[in-house]
Amino acid sequence: EIVLTQSPGTLSLSPGDRATLSCRASQSLSSSFLVWYQHKPGQAPRLLIYGAFNRATGIPDRFSGSGSGTDFTLTITRLEPEDFAVYYCQHYGGSPWPFGQGTKVEI
């Protein structure tokens, strides 16, 4: 089973900063199946990026995804106040579909 490890656990940044979040897989993945979500307290998670680099509908272009093989990155340029949340990567390939443990982006 694929294990996804996210780093860092917490990112302490300020509005306007750039955030770089890492997701490392225990084995090589097809980029087609790497997904990123944003999760805020009291809300359902929101799909940000699918296929490693494709933004979901309505997602601002300050969010971008990259990577291949075992190393994937979510970048948020110019953090807005509403971007402070927990971010998860997920392998959406053949079942099961595990999540990483999450990176909290805090002020």
Add this chain to the structure above:
Amino acid sequence: QVQLVQSGAEVKKPGSSVKVSCKASGGTFSTFAMSWVRQAPGQGLEWMGGITPILGIGNYAQKFQGRVTITADESRSTVYMELSSLRSEDTAVYYCAGQIAVAGFDYWGQGTLVTVSS
């Protein structure tokens, strides 16, 4: 526009079972790939299992094998998650999630809090 609406909060005793529903509106329900994801207090997201109604066969995370059953009723456009032998560690918010347009969970229910307490 697809919407997923879940049943309300539940309080259960240890050892009992809980069944949570998720009703879809909009779209072609039978072709959705539906999953259940939970988040325990202070923990991350955990995929439990899923089903595609038109196929009718659930697939489950190894951790929950034998304890979770996911079913779908196409006539009601509803997917169900039943978790048995509940313990306190099962206290969590349970979300249904749908993979509808893209390879990922692009639609989510609002979440259902299940509390397991004696």
